[in-house]
Amino acid sequence: MSALETNAMNNDPILKVEHLSMRFGGLMAINDLSFEARRGDITALIGPNGAGKTTVFNCVTGFYKPTMGMISMTQQSGKKFLLERMPDFEITRDAKVARTFQNIRMFSGLTVLENLLVAQHNMLMRASGYTILGLLGFSGYRRAQAESIELAKHWLEKANLIDRADDPAGDLPYGAQRRLEIARAMCTGPEFLCLDEPAAGLNPRESLALNDLLRSIRKDTGTSILLIEHDMSVVMEISDHVIVLEYGQKISDGTPDAVKNDPRVIAAYLGVEDEEVEEVIEQIEEIQETDGEQGGKH
Amino acid sequence: MATTTYSTESAAGNLTARALREGFYAGLVAFGLFFLFVGLETTQNIRNELVLNQRWGLLAIFVAVAAVGRFLGVLYLQPWIASRKAAKAAEVEKAAPESFIARNFSKIAIAALVLMPPVAVLLFGVQGSLKWVDNFGIQILIYVMLAWGLNIVVGLAGLLDLGYVAFYAVGAYSYALLSQHFGFSFWILLPLAGILAAFWGMILGFPVLRLKGDYLAIVTLAFGEIIRLVLINWTEVTKGTFGISGIPKASVFGIWSFDVSAPNNFAKAFDLPMSSAYYKIFLFYVILALALLTAYVTIRLRRMPIGRAWEALREDEIACRSLGINTVTTKLTAFATGAMFGGFAGSFFAVRQGFVSPESFVFLESAIILAIVVLGGMGSLVGIAVAATVMVGGTELLREMTFLKTVFGPDFTPELYRMLIFGLAMVVVMVWKPRGFVGSREPTAFLHERKSVSGSFTKEGHG
Ligand SMILES: Nc1ncnc2c1ncn2[C@@H]1O[C@H](COP(=O)(O)OP(=O)(O)OP(=O)(O)O)[C@@H](O)[C@H]1O
Ligand SMILES: [Mg+2]
Numbered sequence: 001m002s003a004l005e006t007n008a009m010n011n012d013p014i015l016k017v018e019h020l021s022m023r024f025g026g027l028m029a030i031n032d033l034s035f036e037a038r039r040g041d042i043t044a045l046i047g048p049n050g051a052g053k054t055t056v057f058n059c060v061t062g063f064y065k066p067t068m069g070m071i072s073m074t075q076q077s078g079k080k081f082l083l084e085r086m087p088d089f090e091i092t093r094d095a096k097v098a099r100t101f102q103n104i105r106m107f108s109g110l111t112v113l114e115n116l117l118v119a120q121h122n123m124l125m126r127a128s129g130y131t132i133l134g135l136l137g138f139s140g141y142r143r144a145q146a147e148s149i150e151l152a153k154h155w156l157e158k159a160n161l162i163d164r165a166d167d168p169a170g171d172l173p174y175g176a177q178r179r180l181e182i183a184r185a186m187c188t189g190p191e192f193l194c195l196d197e198p199a200a201g202l203n204p205r206e207s208l209a210l211n212d213l214l215r216s217i218r219k220d221t222g223t224s225i226l227l228i229e230h231d232m233s234v235v236m237e238i239s240d241h242v243i244v245l246e247y248g249q250k251i252s253d254g255t256p257d258a259v260k261n262d263p264r265v266i267a268a269y270l271g272v273e274d275e276e277v278e279e280v281i282e283q284i285e286e287i288q289e290t291d292g293e294q295g296g297k298h
Numbered sequence: 299m300a301t302t303t304y305s306t307e308s309a310a311g312n313l314t315a316r317a318l319r320e321g322f323y324a325g326l327v328a329f330g331l332f333f334l335f336v337g338l339e340t341t342q343n344i345r346n347e348l349v350l351n352q353r354w355g356l357l358a359i360f361v362a363v364a365a366v367g368r369f370l371g372v373l374y375l376q377p378w379i380a381s382r383k384a385a386k387a388a389e390v391e392k393a394a395p396e397s398f399i400a401r402n403f404s405k406i407a408i409a410a411l412v413l414m415p416p417v418a419v420l421l422f423g424v425q426g427s428l429k430w431v432d433n434f435g436i437q438i439l440i441y442v443m444l445a446w447g448l449n450i451v452v453g454l455a456g457l458l459d460l461g462y463v464a465f466y467a468v469g470a471y472s473y474a475l476l477s478q479h480f481g482f483s484f485w486i487l488l489p490l491a492g493i494l495a496a497f498w499g500m501i502l503g504f505p506v507l508r509l510k511g512d513y514l515a516i517v518t519l520a521f522g523e524i525i526r527l528v529l530i531n532w533t534e535v536t537k538g539t540f541g542i543s544g545i546p547k548a549s550v551f552g553i554w555s556f557d558v559s560a561p562n563n564f565a566k567a568f569d570l571p572m573s574s575a576y577y578k579i580f581l582f583y584v585i586l587a588l589a590l591l592t593a594y595v596t597i598r599l600r601r602m603p604i605g606r607a608w609e610a611l612r613e614d615e616i617a618c619r620s621l622g623i624n625t626v627t628t629k630l631t632a633f634a635t636g637a638m639f640g641g642f643a644g645s646f647f648a649v650r651q652g653f654v655s656p657e658s659f660v661f662l663e664s665a666i667i668l669a670i671v672v673l674g675g676m677g678s679l680v681g682i683a684v685a686a687t688v689m690v691g692g693t694e695l696l697r698e699m700t701f702l703k704t705v706f707g708p709d710f711t712p713e714l715y716r717m718l719i720f721g722l723a724m725v726v727v728m729v730w731k732p733r734g735f736v737g738s739r740e741p742t743a744f745l746h747e748r749k750s751v752s753g754s755f756t757k758e759g760h761g
Contacts, residue, residue, distance in 0.1 A: 061620065092622035099620050107613035109756030110606070111741045111749075117603075118610040119621045124603035131604045131631075135595070149743065156745075165745040170755035188621055 012074065014039040014192055014224045015060070020069030022055050022248075029055045031248040033069070037192070037241070039076070042218060042225045044235045044256075047245035048268060053228045054102055056245070057194050060226075061099045062088035073097060075191055076222075093122050098190035100181040102197050102228075108170025112161055112180055115169050116152035119187035124148055155183040158213060175206040179213065186217060192224050193217070199231040207231060211238050236260065244268065317372040325365030332360045404680060411435075411586055415579045425575060432578045433694055436585055436650060440643055442686040443589040445670040446679060447639030450596060452668065453676035454605065455632035456612025456758060457507070458515040460664055461522025464502070465495040465637040467529060467659035469644020474542040474654045475535065484548035488645050495641025496634040503633035507626060522664055529656040541655025548649045550580060581650050588646060592639045593679050599635070601742045608632050609677075609742075613757050669720070673727050675734030676758065684735050689720060 013036040022030040029052045037043040045053050058064040060071055060083060071083040073095050081095040091097050107115050117124070125131070127144030156162040159179040164172060169180060178198055185193055198214075199207050215238060217223055229235045235242060235256065242259040244252040252262045259265055337357035343349050399406065414435060418427035444466060451459045472491040476482055482490075506517050529536045536542065599605040607628045610618050618625055648654050670689055674682030696712040696719070731737060737753030 063616070063619075089619045089622050089624050092620060093624075101617070101620070105614045105617035105620070107610045107617065109613050109739060109751055110609060111744070111751065113743055113745055114606060114609075114741055117743060118606050118618070118623070121603050121607050121621060121623050128602055128604075131599070131602050135598055135602065145743075149745070153745065162745075166741065166747055166749050168751040168755040184621070 012039055013037060014074055015226065016070075016072045016074075017056070017060070018070045018072075020056070020059060020071065021067045022052070022059055022064060023067045029248050030059070030066075033245070033248065033250055035243050035250060035253060037224060037226050039224050040218065040222060041240040042214065042227060042238050044227045044229055044239035044242045045245065046229060046232075046235055046242060046259075047251075051245040052248040053245055054196055055248075057099060057196055057226075057228065059084065060091075061097060061194060062086055062091040073192060092188055092190070096189065096191040097194065098185035098188045098192070099194040100178075100185050100196055100198060102200070104174075104177050104181055106169040106172075106177055106180065108168060110169060111166050112156065112169050112172065113149070113152055113165045115180060115184050116155060116187045117148055119184045120148045120151065123189075151187060155186050158186075158216065159183040160209065175202045178202065178206075179210070182213065182217075186221070186223070190223055192226065194226045196228045197230060198227065199229055199234045207234060210234070214238055313373060313377070317369045320372050321365045321369030324368035325361045328361045328364035329357070332357055336360050407683070408590065411439075415582055419575070419579075428575050428578055431575070431582050433697075434691055435582045436578065437694060438687055438690045439582070439585040439589050440647060440650075441667065441670060441690045442683050443585065443592050443643045443646075444640060444667045445674065445682045445686050446589065446592045446596060447636050447643065448667050449636075449671050449674075449677065449679070449682055450599075450608070450639070451632050451636035452671050453678070453682075454596075454600070454612065455608040455629060457629060457632060458511065458518070459633070459636070460515050460519035460661070460668065461502075461525075462518075462636070462640055462667055463659045463661070463664040464522040464525040465499060465640030466644040466647065466663070467525055467656075468495045468498050468637075469641030469646075470648040470654045470658070471529065471536065471542075471644075472641065473645035473648040474545050477546050478542065478544075481546075484546075484645070484649050485551060488642060491645035492638040492641040495644065496638035499634040499637025500630055503630050507629045507633065519661065519664070522659075522661060526656050526659050529659070536656075539656060541653055541657070543653040545648050545652045545654065547577065547652070548581070548584065581646075585646055585650075588642055592642075595635075595639075596679060604628070604631060606742060666720075669724055673724060673734050675731075675736035675738075675753070677739055677756070678734070678736035681734050681736030689723070692723070693720065 015037040017036070018034050020030055020033045021028065033052075033056065045056060047053055055064065059066045059069075062083060066084050069084065073081045073083055075081070075096060081091075083091055083095060083097070086095065092099075107118060110118065124141075124144055128135075128138075128141040153162065153165075156165055159182065161172075161176060161180055161183065164176065169177065172180060178201070182193075182195065182198060185195075195214075199210055202210060211234060214225060214227070218225060227235075227239065239256055242252075242254065242256050243250060244259055244262070244265050246268045251264045251268055252259050254262075337353060339351040339353055341349050341351060415427065415431050418430040421427075422430065444462070447465075448459065448462045451457050451462070469491040472494045473484070473487045476487050476490065477484070502518075502521050506514060506521065509517055530538050532538075600609070607618065607623050610621075610623070611625060611628055611632075615625055618628070647658070651658075666689070670685045671682055673689065674680075674685035693713070693716045696716055699712050727735070733753035738750040739753070739756050740750050741748060
């Protein structure tokens with residue numbers, strides 16, 4: 001790939017969320033949220049509990065239909081998809097957006113390998129002539145099946161699960177299930193991967209291994225990642241870009257360092273003492289002014 | 299050493315004390331409960347006066363039984379059950395190597411089934427073999443096939459279908475009507491009946507499969523009843539409750555016929571004495587072939603992406619959708635495939651009976667088929683075959699038990715207790731093996747070694 005192309009690749013947004021709102025009855029879980037995730041980046045979405053992060057994911061992956069707003073995904077090939085208009089399974093199948101869940105969703109009665117084969121369903125379906133050719137024993141299907149096992153093996157090795165390949169997924173320890181869920185999502189061949197708290201419940205060692213896995217996913221496959229995470233060590237370590245939500249609204253957006261020092265973020269996370277409020281508001285106003293100047297420059 | 303003996307001794311002492319205490323409380327509770335129920339009795343004497351009888355002896359027996367029973371239960375029964383449980387848990391670790399029979403169970407069973415009619419003819423004569431081939435063989439194999447068909451829907455895809463018998467009815471009536479009106483032969487109508495049933499499966503499935511769990515179960519139940527009511531009330535076509543009789547027999551691919559008058563009659567062609575047993579033996583092989591086809595297709599489908607998607611759907615539907623699987627079409631194919639095998643079985647049923655009426659397609663049939671699937675172990679072909687044999691064969695055996703009449707008197711008809719025993723057997727099996735006879739699941743692909751998945755990890759599905 002030429003330098004020019006890489007450059008172009010890094011600049012163009014793969015996912016663009018514009019004026020997204022999601023209402024549950026009287027609750028505005030997301031309120032007029034706009035952000036972009038750039039191609040090849042690891043973008044982190046953070047915020048206190050109940051801020052609406054998972055809801056953003058569910059809107060992006062089609063599990064919720066947003067009340068308002070537009071979500072567009074541009075593939076490497078330049079093909080554009082309006083995700084808010086597509087049913088959930090088409091978003092994975094056609095737009096190539098894969099996801100994991102905050103509370104792990106394994107096929108616990110299937111083996112680890114089978115979990116990864118299910119993820120390649122659409123490819124295998126086509127290869128088996130929608131089952132009919134496969135039933136008749138056509139060699140094309142057998143080849144595709146062998147390939148799918150190879151791909152599964154590749155991701156099992158990456159996720160360090162190769163020894164457990166033939167065990168039921170429900171038998172794996174928690175950390176391994178998290179890795180398996182990521183490996184399974186990768187087996188769908190995504191261009192954009194959404195991970196909902198992948199480090200939740202992991203011990204520090206597993207957490208480091210996860211960082212490596214995510215970096216290698218980005219490096220080897222060029223998959224862009226959107227990540228919800230509470231573990232700041234993970235966020236600060238691997239993300240290129242951080243978006244902070246609070247009560248369904250974006251309160252900060254920028255590089256990890258910028259976000260870390262943003263008083264609005266600190267206030268949101270730590271809560272502020274009464275006497276400090278004035279001070280914080282002043283700081284916020286300053287920042288908004290500078291923001292405004294930046295906006296003018298654009 | 300000394301401390302251990304001491305501790306076991308004190309534990310035993312504790313246990314006895316606990317047993318005594320609990321026995322005493324049980325006696326106390328029994329006394330409180332039965333004091334008025336049993337201890338005192340009011341009767342009317344001849345002058346219509348209320349007389350109070352005191353039955354302290356009976357009350358004492360009640361209380362004693364409760365107290366002693368509780369005492370013995372705590373002292374002996376509970377430790378025994380606990381030690382058995384512990385022994386069982388230890389056993390699981392060992393996992394004894396499978397014996398030759400266990401490994402080749404299905405092959406041996408198929409060979410036995412293929413050899414069964416000739417053996418029955420040798421042992422009981424041509425006419426005597428009828429009972430074994432028809433009452434047991436064919437009857438059981440029909441249920442095996444139906445249960446294997448339903449297994450695709452319930453066991454693999456996890457969709458609780460209480461109206462499976464509807465597709466059985468569609469298959470049976472398709473054959474009955476099309477053969478009478480158009481004179482098509484069994485071998486043309488068999489696939490057609492399957493296709494029609496699958497088609498109905500799609501039509502019914504489309505609106506129904508939006509529902510989940512209990513709602514799906516109830517709506518499929520309703521559809522089963524609707525089909526039956528249509529069969530009863532659409533008299534111009536189905537002749538209502540009278541049913542359709544005189545359904546033509548099947549032939550050996552048109553080469554030999556089993557009609558007595560036909561020139562190419564099977565018995566005549568081979569210079570055998572006339573008997574209906576040949577037809578039944580032929581039908582036995584037909585249903586055996588159909589059942590094996592069902593099993594073969596199921597085994598093949600499980601290794602196809604669609605079969606894996608069915609099982610994944612049973613495990614977690616939302617995860618399926620997150621992997622790009624169209625769950626609606628996946629459910630529909632499961633429904634249609636199951637319905638197709640129900641249709642095959644139905645057309646076979648029609649050709650075997652020579653008569654179909656709505657009576658044969660009541661909800662009870664759906665319930666029995668579902669019970670067989672659950673008892674056998676959802677998803678397991680071998681387990682389901684065993685369950686069908688035990689359940690259907692068992693109820694047939696009841697008919698044979700004429701000696702029971704000498705025990706219970708001449709009015710006793712064992713068949714009438716069939717459902718009672720069926721229910722009892724279900725309760726016993728479900729307590730003893732909650733996942734059915736074969737609770738584990740064979741993986742469809744493996745990297746290093748094939749390990750079966752314990753039933754505790756698989757799910758039953760929610761829709
Ligand atoms: N299906 C739903 N129906 C009604 N309310 C919902 C639904 N899903 C989410 N909410 C509400 O929307 C708000 C945002 O929830 P969300 O799960 O997106 O938070 P989150 O940022 O992911 O929090 P956490 O860090 O705890 O995972 C919460 O108040 C939640 O109760
Ligand atoms: Mg969340």
